[in-house]
Amino acid sequence: MKNILFASSECVPFIKTGGLADVVGSLPKYFNKKKYDTRVVLPKYSCMKQEWKEKLEYVDHFYMDIAGQNQYVGILKYVYDKITFYFIDNEHYFSGFAPYDGDPKWNIEKFAFFSKAVLSILPVIGFRPDLIHCNDWQTGLIPVYLDNFRYMGEYYRGIKTTITIHNLKFQGVWDTKTVREITGLPEYYFVPDKMEAYRDANLLKGGIVYADKVTTVSQTYAEEIKTPFFGEGLDGLMSARSNDLCGIVNGLDYEEYAPFSDNKIAKKFTVDTFRKNKAANKLALQEELGLNKDAHVMMIGIVSRLTDQKGFDLIDYVMDELCQDAVQIVALGTGEVKYENMFRHFAWKYAGKVSANIYYSDELSHKIYASCDAFLMPSLFEPCGLSQLMSLRYGTLPIVRETGGLKDTVEPYNEYEKTGTGFSFANYNAHEMLNTIRYAEHIFYDKKRDWNKIVERAMMKDFSWKNSARQYEELYKSLLGE
CATH class of the missing domain: 3.40.50.2000 (Glycogen Phosphorylase B;)
Structure with missing residues (x-):
């Protein structure tokens, strides 16, 4: 049995601003339960609906250094649809009216905290993943921190990572000095072949450089992002990592979208009617x-x-x-x-x-x-x-x-x-x-x-999730040497 941990800034049914939430909410359900124990970790936002917040169960808490401060890290959990969800609690970072605030610097600090906390909670929750599946720039620092944590002890060695790019346009970019102060990472991470891009620090780039595999959400997009028009300034890096880059099309929740059982439509139908x-x-x-x-x-x-x-x-x-x-x-x-x-x-x-x-x-x-x-x-x-x-x-x-x-x-x-x-x-x-x-x-x-x-x-x-999940399982196998 292999342990897989999905890390994401949003996930249905708890919090959603876009398609990323649908992917993280659906995909884990479709993995082979005999082979994979798949769990999900999210921030605990104050703007989540009360009905969900009431169901969360307290696990533990500790304090962690970030941005030069000692910050509270609360851990809550909830089992939904047979999948265990962990929520990282911190009022300072997650009390806004929406998951992403208008201030990009604040977003970077918030998700730097989240990325470091994801790794820090692992020994506490007693779930050591064989692979962490990161999603978009908000979790781009996880592979970077993991590289850094490996020097701190045996526990973090051998954990693999993959990062999925849902839209390359959003990268989490801010000036290098500030990002260094926020993350507390050593200076050698902030160079052009690591996290620096065009003199700024780029969180998504860090994730792409340090993840073992990079995926994106269709085969054609995986090819397109190696070109200047679609590459959003990272086309050179995408080409350099092309051996570790693959495209897997997102699936659709075939239970929610089913013309033969959809109660929202006037008249149900099948391919015959x-x-x-x-x-x-x-x-x-x-x-x-x-x-x-x-x-x-x-x-x-x-x-x-x-x-x-x-x-x-x-x-x-x-x-x-x-x-x-x-x-x-x-x-x-x-x-x-x-x-x-x-x-x-x-x-x-x-x-x-x-x-x-x-x-x-x-x-x-x-x-x-x-x-x-x-x-x-x-x-x-x-x-x-x-x-x-x-x-x-x-x-x-x-x-x-x-x-x-x-x-x-x-x-x-x-x-x-x-x-x-x-x-x-x-x-x-x-x-x-x-x-x-x-x-x-x-x-x-x-x-x-x-x-x-x-x-x-x-x-x-x-185009159900079953199809996509099989392809992700193949990817995991190649990484975990099954």
Whole structure:
């Protein structure tokens, strides 16, 4: 039996700001329980819901040096879904209104404390991991501290680490002098071949340099980040570590996203009943959102943060042209004001055709996946992406740009070979996107049989966590010499 410890700054159902929380909340459940004892460690944030805080059980506490001070480290635990979760308690660091504060220096100090505490609690909780699985820059110091701790005694020698990059854009960067003072690490860690990048200290870089293996959340993104455009200044390092770098696509929680058992949608359906029941969902959604009621019109869904990264400048550029077509567009999400207002404007200009829902609702997102015919996701870059996996699951065909996880999970339709699960375009170009949408419209209206076959193939795809967990197990095996 091997011990695996996941370290993360967020995790469902306890605390969530993004996709990282879904990954850490889902993946540990799917490992082979006979081979792996998998546990998770998180900060105990004051902004967690009271219902969770009340369930935590006190384990122990001690004091630890960080940023020149002796800080309290409380340990609490809770078993949820057969997985043991540890929570590191410290009011000084974790009492904010959100997991990440606006002040980057404070965030760096907070997660330096967390990283050092993760290693310091191990002898106290009586769980010595064979491998610590770190996630993003917030845990980037764990492999660095582990390297430093190895000199302090036998206990920490031989513990392996892997770090998963969920989005390379966020790296945890601050000036070297301050980071040295905060971490208390010796000077030799702050040089260009270790933690220093462009004269600053970079926590993610430290994790990448010192981890035994580096993973990211799709095969294509693993290749892309070796290039200057996607590499965010670390492309040279990613190339240097390419032998230890691999991409494993995130999975989707197939219990929560299941069209045949989803209570949030108007009419449940399977791969055998979608022809009739998807139309019933569409009519219910049109009614709810005040769109023209028509089961035969092609409905395109968008559920996203409204930001440049997600390709909304392309949509903005051709939205007027697109609205001339026989389509309805349903958008859900918040983000940059210019894109929020763009959707509001078109919902006013094309009332009955465009619905702008500038907020977030889990329930409405399920209805959009279940009701729409196509799902638009023209990202500039996309490490993995979960929305396209949800839309495939609900038989809503993704129209995506070929980047990162979108390229790995959506197979473009080939009308000659009768293969594919969606539609895609290669260049970041608004009219290339529009042409691809119009090609999808042509198949939808003129080749309905072919369209339905694509939907069947999309719904049959397996992007569940089981699949991803097997690949992580292979990675662990290679590291732990099983």
